[in-house]
Amino acid sequence: MRTQAIxxxxxxxxxxxxxxxxxxxNHRPNNEVLIGGAISQTGPYAEPAGRQVxxxxxxxxxxxxxxxxxxxxxxxxxxxxKSDIQTAIKLYEKLITEDKVDVLLAPYSSGITxxxxxxNERYKKPFVAYGAASSSIWEKGRKYIFxxxxxxxxxxxxxxxxxKQIGVKRLAIIGQDSLFPRTAGxxxxxxxxxxxxxxxxxxxxxxxxxxxTALLQKIKAAGADAVISNSYFADSAAQLRQMRELNxxxxxxxxxxxxGLPNFAEQLGNTAEYVLGFSQWEPIPAILKHPGxxxxxxxxxxxxxxxxxxxAGGAYGALQVTExxxxxxxxxxxxxxxxxxxxxxxxxxxxxxxxxxxxxxxxEGLTFQILKGHRRVVWPEKWAETKAxxxxxxxxxx
Amino acid sequence: xxxxxxxxxxxxxxxxxxxxxxxxxxxxWYGAVRVDERxxxxxxxVVLSGILQGGVYAMFAVxxxxxFGVMRIINAAHGEMVMMGAYLxxxxxxxLGFDPLLSLLLTLPVAFLFGVALQKVLLQAVVGQPxxxxxxxxxxxxxxxxxxxxxxxxTDFRTIPYAPGSVQITSTxxxxxxxxxxxxxxxxxxxxxxLFLKLSRLGKAIRATALNAEVAMVCGIAVRRIYLITTxxxxxxxxxxxxxxxxxxxxxxxxxVVYTLQAFTIIILGGRGHYVGALIGGVMLxxxxxxxxxxxxxxxxxxxxxxxxxxxxxxxxxxxxxxGVKDA
Numbered sequence: 001m002r003t004q005a006i007x008x009x010x011x012x013x014x015x016x017x018x019x020x021x022x023x024x025x026n027h028r029p030n031n032e033v034l035i036g037g038a039i040s041q042t043g044p045y046a047e048p049a050g051r052q053v054x055x056x057x058x059x060x061x062x063x064x065x066x067x068x069x070x071x072x073x074x075x076x077x078x079x080x081x082k083s084d085i086q087t088a089i090k091l092y093e094k095l096i097t098e099d100k101v102d103v104l105l106a107p108y109s110s111g112i113t114x115x116x117x118x119x120n121e122r123y124k125k126p127f128v129a130y131g132a133a134s135s136s137i138w139e140k141g142r143k144y145i146f147x148x149x150x151x152x153x154x155x156x157x158x159x160x161x162x163x164k165q166i167g168v169k170r171l172a173i174i175g176q177d178s179l180f181p182r183t184a185g186x187x188x189x190x191x192x193x194x195x196x197x198x199x200x201x202x203x204x205x206x207x208x209x210x211x212x213t214a215l216l217q218k219i220k221a222a223g224a225d226a227v228i229s230n231s232y233f234a235d236s237a238a239q240l241r242q243m244r245e246l247n248x249x250x251x252x253x254x255x256x257x258x259x260g261l262p263n264f265a266e267q268l269g270n271t272a273e274y275v276l277g278f279s280q281w282e283p284i285p286a287i288l289k290h291p292g293x294x295x296x297x298x299x300x301x302x303x304x305x306x307x308x309x310x311x312a313g314g315a316y317g318a319l320q321v322t323e324x325x326x327x328x329x330x331x332x333x334x335x336x337x338x339x340x341x342x343x344x345x346x347x348x349x350x351x352x353x354x355x356x357x358x359x360x361x362x363x364e365g366l367t368f369q370i371l372k373g374h375r376r377v378v379w380p381e382k383w384a385e386t387k388a389x390x391x392x393x394x395x396x397x398x
Numbered sequence: 399x400x401x402x403x404x405x406x407x408x409x410x411x412x413x414x415x416x417x418x419x420x421x422x423x424x425x426x427w428y429g430a431v432r433v434d435e436r437x438x439x440x441x442x443x444v445v446l447s448g449i450l451q452g453g454v455y456a457m458f459a460v461x462x463x464x465x466f467g468v469m470r471i472i473n474a475a476h477g478e479m480v481m482m483g484a485y486l487x488x489x490x491x492x493x494l495g496f497d498p499l500l501s502l503l504l505t506l507p508v509a510f511l512f513g514v515a516l517q518k519v520l521l522q523a524v525v526g527q528p529x530x531x532x533x534x535x536x537x538x539x540x541x542x543x544x545x546x547x548x549x550x551x552x553t554d555f556r557t558i559p560y561a562p563g564s565v566q567i568t569s570t571x572x573x574x575x576x577x578x579x580x581x582x583x584x585x586x587x588x589x590x591x592x593l594f595l596k597l598s599r600l601g602k603a604i605r606a607t608a609l610n611a612e613v614a615m616v617c618g619i620a621v622r623r624i625y626l627i628t629t630x631x632x633x634x635x636x637x638x639x640x641x642x643x644x645x646x647x648x649x650x651x652x653x654x655v656v657y658t659l660q661a662f663t664i665i666i667l668g669g670r671g672h673y674v675g676a677l678i679g680g681v682m683l684x685x686x687x688x689x690x691x692x693x694x695x696x697x698x699x700x701x702x703x704x705x706x707x708x709x710x711x712x713x714x715x716x717x718x719x720x721x722g723v724k725d726a
Contacts, residue, residue: 177699205691205698208656210647211684213447214691215698217440221432233555234648241557241646245574246443247564261554267648269559395564 028102033069033332035060036077037105037127038091040112043083049108052130052315053078054304056105059319062299069103069326081107088112092119102332103127103322108311110134110180117145126338130318131311134183138358144334146341146355148318149310150365152180153187155278156228158367158379159254160191162276166390168226168251170200172219174239175230175256177204184230184256200224205235212239216248226252233258240271244395251391252276254367265373272370274392279366279375280310281350287383292320293349317350410715417708418686425693439570444692447573448685450581456680457584458639458657459664460591460673461632467608467671468628469525471532475540477658479633482543483509483640484649485551491558498560498645499583505641506634513633514626521629522622540654547651557648580642587638591631592673604628608671667709669722678720683708 028034039056040049060076063069077099081088088107095101096119107116108131117137120127126144129137135151163171173188175181182204192199200222205215216239219227227250229236236258243250258264259277285293296316300308308316322337324346329336345354355361367379369388378388425431462476483505490501520539524532561575595601606614607624615621643649643657660683665672668679686708687701694700712720 174698203696203698206702209698209701210656211447211451211687213451214444214688217444218430218692218698221430221437221440221692234650234653237555237557237648238646241559241562242574244562245564245572245576247566247572263554267555267557267559269562271559271562 028072031072032075033072033103034075034077034099034101035069035103035105036079036095036099036101038079038081038088038095038107038116039105040083040108041078041080045083045108045112048311049083049131051309051312052108054300055308055312055316056319058296058300058303059316059323063323069323070331077101078105081112083109083112085112085115089115089119092116096120096123096125103326103337106130106132106318110137113137113145117142120144124334124338126334126341128318128321128341130314134180135360136183138360142359144338146321146359146361148321148350148353148361148363149280149314150363151187151360152183153190154363154365155184155256156188156230156254157191158278158365159228159252159276160188160195160197162367162379162388162390163192163226163228163252164195164197166251168197170222170224171197171226171228172201172203172222172224173199173228173230174201174203174205174215174219176207176209176232176235178207181230181232181256185228188228188230209235210238212242213246216242216246220248224250226250227254229253229255231255231258233261233264236275237264237268240268240275244271247395249392249394253392254278259368259370259375265370265375270398273372273398274389275370276378276388277368277370277375279368279377280363281313282310282366282368282375282377283307283313284377284385287377287385288351290349290351291347296349313350317348317353320348320350321346321353406716410712410720413711413715417711418689421686421689421693421697428695430693430695436570439568440692442571443573444688445685446567446571447577448688449681450573450577452681452684453581453588453677454584454639454642454680455657455660455664455684456668456677457588457642458636459661459668459676459680460588461635461639462661463665463668463671463673463676464628464635465632466665468604469521469532469625470529471521471524472529472536473632474533474537474658475543475654476536476632476636476661477654477656478540478543478547479509479636479654480640480643480657481547481649481651481654482512483637484644484653485547485556485640486637487641487644488556488558491560498558498641499579502583502638502641505637509634509637510630512637513630516633517626517629522625525625540658544651544654551651553650553652555648555650556644558645560645574646576645580646583638584642587635588673588677591635595673600627663705663709665719667712667719669719672719672721675719675721682720 040046060074063074079091081091104125104127106127106129107113110132113129113132114137121142121144124144128146128148130148133149133152171192173185175185189199201219201224236255254276256278259275260279265272283297285297325337325340328340328344351363353361366377368375369378377383377385458480462473465471465473486505487498487501490496491498524535561579563575564572565575565578566572603619604624607621611621664679665676668675683705686704690701690704691698
């Protein structure tokens with residue numbers, strides 16, 4: 001009897017919730033729709049997240065100029081989590097329960113996204129993450145979070161493919177002893193296995209390591225002819241300099257993060273030449289040819305005085321995906337938007353969006369090579385600005 | 399030498415023999431050690447580069463041990479002074495176009511004056527106070543230096559592309575040009591400081607103050623002046639260390655912490671207040687790290703473990719450090 005009563009009650013609650021969903025947007029005065037999120041506008045993440053804020057503002061103004069979202073004027077509620085996980089958690093609770101936003105925006109960084117993913121999951125409020133490359137967020141059976149950027153496992157995908165192309169047989173995979181480099185290393189190992197390249201050395205080093213002499217000798221002793229390094233600035237710079245000092249030649253050297261930083265080539269001089277690096281996206285519409293990319297790049301540059309970087313591009317792409325999902329859902333019902341995000345395929349200025357069962361988008365990143373001090377896309381081939389100059393010339397011949 | 403001392407030395411020798419042969423044993427077990435000329439070349443390169451590295455680390459560790467020996471102040475901002483040296487060299491190189499070695503002629507006097515001013519304004523007040531007071535003051539100083547550097551230079555990493563070539567010693571042994579240059583300069587500077595302390599009148603006065611400040615004062619040594627010179631000298635050693643580090647590695651405002659830790663490990667290992675001990679400690683540490691990294695599978699992830707285990711056991715056997723006196 002009692003279970004029967006509870007079941008009836010539960011059904012009634014579910015029915016009520018379901019009724020409330022689609023009606024939400026119409027409850028607002030002046031035919032408005034509220035879009036909101038908390039993103040780091042101060043603190044250590046302020047720089048990358050700030051570029052995403054730029055894209056968000058640009059998109060809101062553009063949508064309203066086009067006549068709004070499904071005819072509703074978009075109102076933006078953007079809070080600042082101060083680059084802090086606890087603050088982000090509180091703000092997302094507030095956005096969902098007090099402000100009752102109609103569409104939720106993602107925060108920045110893997111750490112904050114992972115924490116916030118528990119909140120929106122509880123309230124069944126979907127969003128598309130544009131600042132998280134850690135695949136572990138999508139390994140926990142969550143249903144209301146989707147990813148647009150390439151995951152850490154794919155950062156070295158292009159480098160391993162290029163290694164295969166130039167006939168590398170024995171690969172060394174090294175990386176800093178922390179979560180992101182380790183995940184990138186795991187991905188590189190899987191790609192090497194798929195392509196039939198033997199991994200002869202797989203080693204991590206402490207985060208503060210500066211001297212790589214012994215590790216480089218070990219790589220040489222293992223007979224590796226290419227190095228995949230899952231590293232940031234200081235470590236990849238030290239590895240390259242010491243390779244040169246010790247006169248150790250490899251056919252290929254690729255680092256996850258370091259070479260993508262603007263001052264890498266400038267600080268290292270010609271030691272940085274021929275190094276491979278990874279980028280999620282570059283503002284090169286003539287080559288990537290994604291629809292709307294040229295217009296977006298120009299509008300962004302005109303308004304903010306600089307070319308959009310991949311953080312900005314990812315956020316804009318995620319908003320385009322969200323817009324398409326709302327249109328497909330025909331309203332602001334959470335379940336219908338979720339359904340659309342999980343199943344639809346759409347091409348944005350950031351590239352193709354089509355997620356797998358976990359919610360991870362198979363985004364194709366770009367592998368570039370530093371040539372004459374500039375980053376030039378060399379992989380995948382369809383987007384290559386130039387052909388990769390590999391194997392790297394020997395140090396003695398530079 | 400007492401019998402227990404002798405027994406202690408035997409125990410230490412035995413432990414060190416064990417510690418340094420352990421990587422070889424593990425390497426042999428996993429097949430990482432090979433008996434051919436090329437592999438011995440790798441090994442020799444690692445040992446040689448460890449010695450070169452250790453010499454540079456020892457030089458700025460001497461600065462730390464100097465301040466501690468004379469004033470009983472634990473300078474937690476020593477690494478930040480190293481970082482300051484790296485940035486001074488960077489400014490000289492990129493903005494003024496000076497050779498990093500020539501710029502030492504400019505940066506060392508600046509560093510000495512910085513040390514003197516620091517002593518006058520800040521440290522004079524904490525000499526003779528409990529050691530924790532000085533530690534807190536220098537810790538605060540270190541943080542201030544980090545934030546000032548971040549304000550001026552941002553948190554971006556910098557590096558100085560200087561002497562990037564290699565020195566071929568035999569067909570299989572190669573070391574970096576900048577490592578050889580750094581080591582040579584470190585030896586000249588530490589040797590100079592050592593001779594200055596041993597032979598000159600002022601140096602003797604510094605040592606006398608270190609031994610007993612009150613007696614030194616009674617003998618007519620101007621102890622306050624000695625303190626000024628000591629801190630100036632220590633700052634100059636740190637900045638010289640920073641210059642030599644800057645032509646080898648990347649740095650940002652927060653890298654100083656790494657060098658503080660390194661200097662502490664070295665002087666604890668070598669024996670507090672002992673200059674030759676610092677050199678031996680520096681070399682021992684760098685060589686062990688190299689051996690562990692080269693021969694043990696995934697050993698590079700374990701080098702910090704190896705370094706601190708070595709330090710703990712040396713301290714257990716000889717609480718004063720390798721060259722330290724018994725009651726130190």
